[in-house]
Amino acid sequence: MRRADRLFQIVQHLRGGRLVRARQLAEWLEVSERTIYRDVADLQASGVPIDGAAGVGYILRSGYDMPPLMFSRDEIVALIAGARLIRAWGGAEMARAAEEALIKIDAVLPDPLRERMGGVEIHAIAPEMTPEIRQRIDFLEKAADKHNRLTISYRDADGDPSERTIRPLGLWFWGKVWTLVAWCELREDFRMFRLDRVKDLAHEGSVFRPEPGRTLKDFYRTMEDSGHHR
The missing domain is CATH 2.30.30.520 (SH3 type barrels.)
Known part of the structure; x- marks a missing residue:
């Protein structure tokens, strides 16, 4: 797992207002407790409101949310077009993964960009693909x-x-x-x-x-x- 993905997963596991020990996080993410201590310290230093300490446990203060992904209009068009091309011309698993990625992006976009995402009129058809x-x-x-x-x-x-x-x-x-x-x-x-x-x-x-x-x-x-x- 990439470190960026692991940091995101730590924040997700800490949601809900409950105390979570480093040992639990280490087991879930299949890393050492020392790695969790270092990752949490880096998250705290970057402004993520995590309270707690090594040996006690960690808790994420309520009201915190991950900052929204920000894409330009051209980036949104490229993402949609790419996903539709993969859906038309790619492997079956590739096509499903592209759709899932778009669903995740849609879930965190601000409303104006979400509307732009739904208005991209670029499509691909591949009858040759069996x-x-x-x-x-x-x-x-x-x-x-x-x-x-x-x-x-x-x-x-x-x-x-x-x-x-x-x-x-x-x-x-x-x-x-x-x-x-x-x-x-x-x-x-x-x-x-x-x-x-x-x-x-x-x-x-x-x-x-x-x-x-x-x-x-x-x-x-x-x-x-x-x-x-x-």
């Missing part, structure tokens, strides 16, 4: 994040099939087509696989370690060297 492709996007995003080696069945542009063992590195969206950037162990090189041409994919059963020359940064470097960034 439930299978959406699930595939979510699967590959997690595999790249966790460094899970995969086996895939793939057909190239000519329809020729092949079986590959790959190291998934990241996903690229090209407007209507998603591709997977990966290190292909068959070709011993970087490859990009169109998701709509992947027929089967599964965990190979092992985790790969990032190696010099085989990372996403190395792929970007090869793209720049070949002039594809232009």
Whole structure:
């Protein structure tokens, strides 16, 4: 958990006017009591009205609320447009997460910005996206994040099939087509696989370690060297 998220959670746990001990907070947030002491001290120093002390417990004074998020008009438009694009073209879990994020933002916005949020007329429709492709996007995003080696069945542009063992590195969206950037162990090189041409994919059963020359940064470097960034 990021420290900013942990600080927010501490404030949330202290709501309700009840005394909460550092040990309870540490258990809930899965950190040490010393970390809680330091975090609470930083919150107090920033103006959050928390009373109490180490060894006694903490309580949040009534009437305190988190300051509202402030976005400009252009930022609101960008957030809405981005969420709707993800809903149309992203993975199923991505789409749900985008909707949940917008609900949370809406809950803390001042009324004028909330009205602006509801008036953004930017929409996206993606009839090409099937439930299978959406699930595939979510699967590959997690595999790249966790460094899970995969086996895939793939057909190239000519329809020729092949079986590959790959190291998934990241996903690229090209407007209507998603591709997977990966290190292909068959070709011993970087490859990009169109998701709509992947027929089967599964965990190979092992985790790969990032190696010099085989990372996403190395792929970007090869793209720049070949002039594809232009």
